[in-house]
Amino acid sequence: xxxxxxxxxxxxxxxxxxxxxxxxxxxxxxxxxxxxxxxxxxxxxxxxxxxxxxxxxxxxxxxxxxxxxxxxxxxxxxxxxxxxxxxxxxxxxxxxxxxxxxxxxxxxxxxxxxxxxxxxxxxxxxxxxxxxxxxxxxxxxxxxxxxxxxxxxxxxxxxxxxxxxxxxxxxxxxxxxxxxxxxxxxxxxxxxxxxxxxxxxxxxxxxxxxxxxxxxxxxxxxxxxxxxxxxxxxxxxxxxxxxxxxxxxxxxxxxxxxxxxx
Ligand SMILES: Nc1ncnc2c1ncn2[C@@H]1O[C@H](COP(=O)(O)OP(=O)(O)OP(=O)(O)O)[C@@H](O)[C@H]1O
Numbered sequence: 001x002x003x004x005x006x007x008x009x010x011x012x013x014x015x016x017x018x019x020x021x022x023x024x025x026x027x028x029x030x031x032x033x034x035x036x037x038x039x040x041x042x043x044x045x046x047x048x049x050x051x052x053x054x055x056x057x058x059x060x061x062x063x064x065x066x067x068x069x070x071x072x073x074x075x076x077x078x079x080x081x082x083x084x085x086x087x088x089x090x091x092x093x094x095x096x097x098x099x100x101x102x103x104x105x106x107x108x109x110x111x112x113x114x115x116x117x118x119x120x121x122x123x124x125x126x127x128x129x130x131x132x133x134x135x136x137x138x139x140x141x142x143x144x145x146x147x148x149x150x151x152x153x154x155x156x157x158x159x160x161x162x163x164x165x166x167x168x169x170x171x172x173x174x175x176x177x178x179x180x181x182x183x184x185x186x187x188x189x190x191x192x193x194x195x196x197x198x199x200x201x202x203x204x205x206x207x208x209x210x211x212x213x214x215x216x217x218x219x220x221x222x223x224x225x226x227x228x229x230x231x232x233x234x235x236x237x238x239x240x241x242x243x244x245x246x247x248x249x250x251x252x253x254x255x256x257x258x259x260x261x262x
Pocket of ligand 1: 014015021022023041042044045046047048049050
C-alpha cells in the first residue's frame with residue numbers, strides 16, 4: 001500500500017528575467033507505507049519542491065499526488081488544509097516552534113487548530129518517545145536545539161499522521177544531537193508503522209533511511225535501497241563531477257564514515 005504517490009510531477013516557477021525554472025521535470029515515485037525514504041541531490045535539484053508538492057503545501061504545474069487513496073488536485077483549499085492537519089506531519093530545519101507557547105501547547109497546537117480532541121494515550125506515547133515529559137511547561141527558548149527539534153517531531157506526530165515530511169531536520173544540529181533525532185524518526189517508522197520522507201544533504205542522515213532517492217535537475221537519477229553512507233557519498237560526488245552540475249561544496253557534501261544503526 002502506498003502512503004504517498006506522485007505521478008508526472010512537474011513544477012515550473014516563473015523567474016525574474018522572464019524565463020522559467022523547471023524545478024521538477026516529470027517525477028514518478030511511490031512511497032510505501034511504513035518506510036523511511038531520504039531524498040538527496042545537489043542544491044537546486046528540486047528536493048524541497050518535491051517535498052512541498054507531495055505534502056500538499058504547493059500545487060504542481062502538472063501531475064498528480066496521492067496521500068493514501070486521496071488525490072490532492074481534487075481537493076478544495078479547505079479540504080487540503082484539513083488533510084494536511086490530520087494526515088500529514090511536518091518537521092523543518094528551523095524547528096518553527098512558537099516562542100510564546102509552552103512545549104505542551106506547541107505539541108497540541110495542530111490539534112487545536114484542527115478542532116480535534118487529542119488522543120491522550122497516543123500523546124503520552126509521543127511525549128515519552130521524544131523524552132520531554134519533564135519539559136512540558138518550559139518555553140522552547142529554554143531548550144537546546146536537539147530538544148526543540150524533538151518538540152517539533154512530537155508536534156508532527158500529535159495527530160497520528162500517516163506520513164511525516166522532514167526538510168533537513170538535522171541541518172541545524174550537531175552530529176550527536178542529529179543522531180538522536182534520526183534514531184527517533186527511525187523508531188517512528190519501525191514501531192508505529194508511520195511513513196517518513198526526509199530531504200537531507202547528509203549521507204550519514206540518509207543512511208538511517210530504507211531507501212535513498214537522488215534528484216538532479218528535477219529528475220530522479222538514483223533510487224536505491226539503503227546502500228550505506230559511503231556509497232551515498234560516492235553517488236553524490238559522481239553527480240557533482242557531471243558537467244553543469246552543482247559543485248560538491250554546493251551540495252553540502254560531508255565525508256561520511258559511519259553508517260546508521262537500524
Ligand atoms: N518560489 C520559487 N520561485 C522561483 N524559483 C524557485 C522557487 N522555489 C524554488 N525555485 C527554483 O527551483 C529549483 C529547485 O529548487 P528547490 O528549492 O526545490 O531545490 P533543492 O534541491 O531543495 O535545493 P537546496 O538543497 O539548495 O535547498 C531551483 O532552481 C530554485 O531556484
